[in-house]
Amino acid sequence: MKARQKKQDHDIQLKQGQTIPVTIKRLGINGEGVGYYKRKVIFVKGALPGEEVIAEITKPSANHAEANLKKIQKKSQDRVNPPCSIYEQCGGCQLQHLSYEKQLEEKKDIVRQAFERHTNLNPNQLPLKNTIGMNEPWNYRNKSQLQAGKQDDKVIVGLYGEGSHKLIDLSDCMVQHPATNNVTDVVKGILEDLNIPIYNERKRTGVIRTVVTRVGFKTGEIQLVLVTAQKEIPKKELLLEEIKNRLPEVTSVIQNINDKKTSLIFGDESVHLHGKEKISEKLGPISFELSDRAFFQLNPAQTVKLYNAAKRAAKLTGEEKIVDAYCGVGTIGLWLAENAKEIRGMDVIPAAIEDANRNAESHNVKNYKYVVGKAEEWLPKWVKEGWKPDVIVVDPPRTGCDDMFLKTVKKVKSKRFVYVSCNPSTLAKDVQQLLKAGYKLESLQPVDMFPHTAHVEVVASLSLK
Known part of the structure; x- marks a missing residue:
């Protein structure tokens, strides 16, 4: 009887737009709440463990379904108000609505889930330690890579909204170092003032594709990389002059050329435009020289x-x-x-x-x-x-x-x-x-x-x- 009921529950076909009650059991690897409806796994964006919610199905499939959070009927005591004004549109952060202490606990559980799913080890006997967190978990990122675009004839730089191809302008990101925010914002203004063509991905026209900024936390050195769709930059000398005047703190300016139709940020060729070719950073007693494409922890x-x-x-x-x-x-x-x-x-x-x-x-x-x-x-x-x-x-x-x-x-x-x-x-x-x-x-x-x-x-x- 139980087996038949289990099969009937599993065979239930959910439809897009359907609303269902879900009790959230844990967090998934993408920060979504994970619960069950009639033994079918439901991933609910924005829901937290312990919450009872009403969810709207957005993507049904045979074994699971993705859903949006419509209403919270029982709220988690660990839910907080996200401080970022564009948190829900941007998608760069997924857990600002969860207290930081609880984030650390849930990340430990995400590791446990992965080992339960992909190894033969007993998940309750894993040699798994508590997550090492930050005392001040804001403004920690030393590098930003933001796509350039146009919106109402204004230059914007930002990230594509989650699940869309709409560019969300990021003028003041709360997890970025303030220097990267400032440099990006000023560069945006320079590009607009000089009317330098911004790359249009669909038409494959324009020049400026991406604005990349990296700062040395310990050294204070800042590198600006302009990723372009071609080698020639209109008004290049004027552009450099404005960068020097408005951003004297920038110690290195590099052009990277990416003329391919690709989602990759960088192309194979870089050109040194101004200042130092590389910037320095220190980790503890060790200094590092960083070129524009070099990987370094964020x-x-x-x-x-x-x-x-x-x-x-x-x-x-x-x-x-x-x-x-x-x-x-x-x-x-x-x-x-x-x-x-x-x-x-x-x-x-x-x-x-x-x-x-x-x-x-x-x-x-x-x-x-x-x-x-x-x-x-x-x-x-x-x-x-x-x-x-x-x-x-x-x-x-x-x-x-x-x-x-x-x-x-x-x-x-x-x-x-x-x-x-x-x-x-x-x-x-x-x-x-x-x-x-x-x-x-x-x-x-x-x-x-x-x-x-x-x-x-x-x-x-x-x-x-």
């Missing part, structure tokens, strides 16, 4: 906590040989170098490796080697030459580790594996592969790198059995 204050968690996970004694895969500009490797015998790192972006080598040299680090290429290509070469790592550290993109890289790791069998992840789901999938290869999961440390968003970073520590 929240410097939390990055120190993240890298210290990685250092604890590596359990270094000073005798270890370390591979820093997906090394970027060498941030994690340099953080570990003084406690290691040797660091070797690789990345597919040549400019990042140039920065990594320069950063190591400037700190008088002798025990390093950074090369351009993939870890799955370099690791077997080094092992064949007789150099085998004791610890492998990875900080891959959201898609996780490359399959060939994981196969290589299984063959190399380093004593320890430290995984810095920005996506709990791909982390859990990759950890499952490492468990099969004979590794044991020792700890999971969530770190809140992006307060008020659904994102959570995790440092996973594994050891070879």
Whole structure:
């Protein structure tokens, strides 16, 4: 009887526009509330765990449905008023309506859910620690990448609204460093005053595509990157003169050329226009030189906590040989170098490796080697030459580790594996592969790198059995 009822509940067809009652059980990986209706999973944007809501179906499917929040019948005690005036339109943050203390708890639970879904480990026995949060969880982002557009003949720069292609102007973002907000706003005014053509994605006309601003929290240096659809910028000299006059605090101006029909921000060619080619930033005692396309963590204050968690996970004694895969500009490797015998790192972006080598040299680090290429290509070469790592550290993109890289790791069998992840789901999938290869999961440390968003970073520590 129960089985028949369960099948009947599962077979219920929900329709777009239908309103249903839902009790929210947990948060999903995108910050939405997750509940059930007749045993069918319902994702309700804007709902919080513990709430009883009326939801309107927006996207029904066979096994689940997406819905908008229509009415809260029982409100969570952790619900707060989002302080940002464009919070609901922008979509850049997903959790401003949840108290910060509760955000940290829910992010820990998001990690637990990922491991329950993608591994054979008991979710109640995971070595999962409490999320490391921020004392002041605002104005933490050191970089903004905002699309340029026109609205009522006015230049705007911002993000596309969630689930739409409507550009939302961001004049004063509460999670951005104030300097990036100011520079972007002034540049917007300059572009409008000089009537410089703004790129139209649909017509593929115009010049200015994206305004990128990065600030060094510790150094105060600011880099402005104008991403253009062509090499020639109309009124370029006048544009530069206005930037110098109105924004004397900007220490570096770069043009990046992206003439392709793509959603990627940057193109392959950059041109140095004014000031320094790179800006400097410090993490703890370590300085970094950053080119326009170099990857660098967006929240410097939390990055120190993240890298210290990685250092604890590596359990270094000073005798270890370390591979820093997906090394970027060498941030994690340099953080570990003084406690290691040797660091070797690789990345597919040549400019990042140039920065990594320069950063190591400037700190008088002798025990390093950074090369351009993939870890799955370099690791077997080094092992064949007789150099085998004791610890492998990875900080891959959201898609996780490359399959060939994981196969290589299984063959190399380093004593320890430290995984810095920005996506709990791909982390859990990759950890499952490492468990099969004979590794044991020792700890999971969530770190809140992006307060008020659904994102959570995790440092996973594994050891070879």
